[in-house]
Structure formats: structure tokens, C-alpha cells
Amino acid sequence: MKKTTTRLLFAWAFCLLFGIGSLKGSTTDFSPPCSVSFTWNALEGGMVNFEAQAQGGTAPYEIIWDFGDGTGGSGSFVDHAYMNNGYYEVTATLTDQANCQSVFSADIIVENYNPCYYTDCVFPGDVNGDQQANIYDVLPIGIHYWTTGPARMDASDEWDGQECSNWGDSYMQGVDLKHLDCNGDGIIDKYDLDAIDLNFQMEHNGLEPLSSSLYDPPFYLEFDDDTIIVNPNNPGLVQISAKMMLGSPNIPVTDFYGMAYSLSFDSELILPGSVVISHDPESFIGSPSDLISLGKESEPGFFDAAVSKINQQPVSGWGSVARVDFTIIGDIVVNRSEDQDIPMLLSPSGITVVRPNGSIIPVSDHPTEIILKLDDDVAVQEPGAYPSMKLSPNPAKDNLSLEFGEMLEYDYKVLDVSGKDIKAGSGRGSFLDLDVSDLNTGVYFIEITGRKGLEVRKFLIQ
Ligand SMILES: [Ca+2]
Numbered sequence: 001m002k003k004t005t006t007r008l009l010f011a012w013a014f015c016l017l018f019g020i021g022s023l024k025g026s027t028t029d030f031s032p033p034c035s036v037s038f039t040w041n042a043l044e045g046g047m048v049n050f051e052a053q054a055q056g057g058t059a060p061y062e063i064i065w066d067f068g069d070g071t072g073g074s075g076s077f078v079d080h081a082y083m084n085n086g087y088y089e090v091t092a093t094l095t096d097q098a099n100c101q102s103v104f105s106a107d108i109i110v111e112n113y114n115p116c117y118y119t120d121c122v123f124p125g126d127v128n129g130d131q132q133a134n135i136y137d138v139l140p141i142g143i144h145y146w147t148t149g150p151a152r153m154d155a156s157d158e159w160d161g162q163e164c165s166n167w168g169d170s171y172m173q174g175v176d177l178k179h180l181d182c183n184g185d186g187i188i189d190k191y192d193l194d195a196i197d198l199n200f201q202m203e204h205n206g207l208e209p210l211s212s213s214l215y216d217p218p219f220y221l222e223f224d225d226d227t228i229i230v231n232p233n234n235p236g237l238v239q240i241s242a243k244m245m246l247g248s249p250n251i252p253v254t255d256f257y258g259m260a261y262s263l264s265f266d267s268e269l270i271l272p273g274s275v276v277i278s279h280d281p282e283s284f285i286g287s288p289s290d291l292i293s294l295g296k297e298s299e300p301g302f303f304d305a306a307v308s309k310i311n312q313q314p315v316s317g318w319g320s321v322a323r324v325d326f327t328i329i330g331d332i333v334v335n336r337s338e339d340q341d342i343p344m345l346l347s348p349s350g351i352t353v354v355r356p357n358g359s360i361i362p363v364s365d366h367p368t369e370i371i372l373k374l375d376d377d378v379a380v381q382e383p384g385a386y387p388s389m390k391l392s393p394n395p396a397k398d399n400l401s402l403e404f405g406e407m408l409e410y411d412y413k414v415l416d417v418s419g420k421d422i423k424a425g426s427g428r429g430s431f432l433d434l435d436v437s438d439l440n441t442g443v444y445f446i447e448i449t450g451r452k453g454l455e456v457r458k459f460l461i462q
């Protein structure tokens with residue numbers, strides 16, 4: 001009896017030393033004496049790793065586990081997956097070759113149970129199961145539009161793994177249709193695009209170029225004019241539009257259902273946030289009411305877009321599939337030109353075009369170059385009254401600094417591109433620090449008036 005108490009004390013000390021739970025059981029000695037205890041380690045997702053320690057007795061030992069959740073196991077080292085958080089009384093029973101038996105119990109806590117460790121959770125916005133919400137996740141939604149299944153309990157658009165019953169059908173890549181119901185309301189429709197938009201991310205380096213040849217339908221941008229003229233004295237913002245063209249009279253696209261692609265551009269020349277890809281009402285792919293679409297400027301210099309039909313009816317033909325609008329920053333053209341024309345490249349990439357069954361139609365993408373040119377007929381304006389004035393940073397965000405290069409008594413005025421006064425003030429000194437954090441993205445002018453006259457500069461808020 002004394003010996004058993006000593007063992008228990010030893011086991012308690014062991015538990016304290018290794019940070020494990022309370023000891024509940026007792027050991028029962030036969031001859032020769034044997035004893036068992038165990039330690040555990042909580043792994044990811046509710047998985048617990050148990051390790052039994054046997055002492056004395058006659059090896060080899062048999063160790064039987066009761067995990068406290070109605071299940072059991074055997075062996076010195078076992079992993080067990082708990083399907084709920086909570087307290088569990090775990091018991092290990094050791095039996096040796098001489099029928100010595102020892103029992104050890106401890107309470108364990110499971111706190112990090114995660115259903116997604118064991119089941120196929122829905123991450124809202126990742127429709128195709130590649131761990132990412134992006135433009136390619138739009139296409140399966142168009143293909144299975146208006147399909148219904150069980151709604152998801154406690155559904156949200158948040159990017160976390162959400163448990164959901166399988167719908168039983170999968171789409172072509174072997175992913176259950178429940179992943180297409182991003183918002184969990186039990187129907188696949190345009191509202192499921194919101195979660196893709198919310199959780200959107202893109203790794204452009206990860207895009208595999210699809211093998212295509214010049215015999216495949218081409219995909220490119222078409223501009224009305226391949227030269228854009230910029231006035232050097234009043235460059236401002238230049239609105240441009242183009243058509244995204246798919247196929248040609250000789251190589252039309254057949255059985256078109258949907259497409260996803262990325263458009264890359266010079267992010268210094270094009271005003272951030274100004275790229276808009278919209279339906280072309282004249283397009284051969286269908287009228288806007290028959291289509292779903294999503295477009296995102298995913299990172300500087302990249303715009304990702306997808307469009308899909310929703311009526312399971314493919315179309316064949318060629319022509320415009322979308323209209324692209326964007327804004328060129330004229331000042332950057334003036335700064336860069338140095339009497340040279342500036343080529344600007346717009347390149348579609350990562351294009352995936354699908355048929356109604358989700359199979360891929362090969363397409364060859366082609367970059368389009370347009371030329372930005374300063375207007376030769378306009379004489380460059382004379383400098384203002386304070387030509388050595390420096391303005392930085394440009395583009396600015398929260399603050400704009402002006403260095404006059406001399407002491408001045410000045411009035412200043414900030415105007416927007418339409419000439420409307422935004423703010424004004426006056427001061428004295430060789431510099432001016434201006435808080436511009438309240439200005440929206442766009443082009444502005446600052447006018448400085450001193451004793452010698454007026455100096456006007458243009459700046460950009462990004
Ligand atoms: Ca995805």
C-alpha cells in the first residue's frame with residue numbers, strides 16, 4: 001500500500017513536471033510490479049498524440065487506451081482525433097507477460113478542434129479548391145448557375161473553413177458543388193461572386209501559361225487609334241477605351257461559355273483604380289442580363305477579370321467580349337517623353353476560356369502596343385515666376401512639400417482638374433508643408449502667388 005502511494009506521488013510529480021492533467025486512476029500491483037503512465041501533446045485540429053511510459057513488470061507490454069469519447073486504441077504511441085472540444089478522461093491499461101496490470105487515467109483538454117482538419121470545408125470564394133479565391137473561381141459558378149443543394153449552417157463570406165454537407169455532385173475537377181455556393185444560401189448564383197470579391201487574391205507568378213498556337217483563336221485589345229496625343233502644357237488625365245477581342249473571322253471561337261484572364265499594364269502611366277472592364281452590349285457572347293462578371297485591380301499593374309454565361313447555352317463567333325476603360329496620367333507622359341514617343345504595352349495573360357462542360361478552349365493571347373505622343377503643335381509654356389520651386393513627393397498621399405528656394409510671402413491655392421478651389425491659405429517662409437490627406441485620388445494644381453508673380457504646378461494624389 002505504501003508502495004502504491006509512493007508511485008502515485010511519483011506520477012503526480014511527473015504530471016506537474018511535464019505539464020499534464022490531473023491523475024485520476026490508481027495502479028494495481030501483481031508480482032513482479034508494473035506501472036504505466038502517459039503524456040500527451042495536442043496537435044492541430046483536435047488531434048492528440050499520446051505516449052505511454054511503462055515501468056517494471058515483464059516486457060513486452062500490451063497497452064489498451066480508452067480515449068474518453070467512446071473510442072479506444074492500443075499501443076504505446078497513439079494519435080487520436082477528437083471531433084469536439086472539451087474535457088476527456090483518458091485511461092491507459094497496461095498488461096505485461098506475467099499478467100501484471102496497471103491502470104492510469106488523466107483528464108485532457110481539447111481546445112483546437114477544427115472540422116476542416118478532417119472534412120472538406122468550404123472557404124468562401126475558393127470555388128475550385130486551389131486554396132485561393134480568384135478570377136478563375138467565377139467560371140464554375142456560371143457553369144452550374146441556379147443549381148441548388150443544402151444550405152450551410154452559420155454561413156458567412158468570411159475567409160475561414162466552414163463545415164457543410166456535401167451536395168453529392170461535383171463539377172469536373174472533382175470538387176463538391178457545395179464549394180460553388182460561396183454564401184451558403186443553398187443556391188449557386190451571382191450573389192456567390194461577393195465572397196470571391198471579398199477574399200480576392202492573386203499570385204501572378206503562379207499562373208501556368210496555357211499551351212496555345214497561332215491556329216487558336218486570338219485574344220487581344222483593340223484601340224480605335226493606336227496613337228494617343230498628349231498636350232504638353234495641359235496634360236491632365238487622358239481617358240482611353242478599347243475592346244477586348246476574342247477570335248477572328250478566320251479563327252472564330254466555338255462553344256464559348258465563359259472566360260477569365262488578367263490584363264497587365266504600366267502602373268505608373270495608368271491612374272490607379274481607373275481600369276474598368278464592362279460588358280459590351282453589342283458582344284457576340286450575349287447581353288449583360290445573360291452574363292455574370294467580376295473584375296479587380298488585383299495589384300499595381302494587373303487587372304483580373306472574368307465573364308461567364310449563365311444559361312448553359314454556348315455561343316460561337318468572334319469579336320468584342322468586353323470594353324476596357326482606363327485613364328492615362330498625362331504628366332507622367334510629359335516627364336518620361338524627353339522628345340521621344342512612349343510605347344505603352346497592354347498584355348492579356350493567364351487566359352482560360354471554357355465550354356459549358358468546363359473543358360478548356362485553347363486561345364492565344366497577344367499584347368497590344370499603343371504610342372503616347374506629345375502634341376508637336378503646342379509650344380511649351382514659359383516658366384512661372386518661381387521656376388526653382390520644388391514639389392515633393394509627386395504623386396503624394398498625405399503630405400505635399402513645396403520648397404521655394406527663397407524666402408517668400410505667398411498665397412497658395414489648390415484646385416482640382418475642373419479648376420474648382422479645394423483649399424487656400426497664405427504664409428511666409430522658404431517652404432510650405434501642406435496636409436493633403438483629405439484629397440481624393442486624382443490630379444490637382446497648386447498655385448503659389450508671391451511678389452514676383454504666379455507659379456502653377458500639377459500634382460497627383462494616389
Ligand atoms: Ca480557387
Ligand SMILES: [Ca+2]
Nearest residue numbers: 181183185187
Ligand atoms: Ca449561394
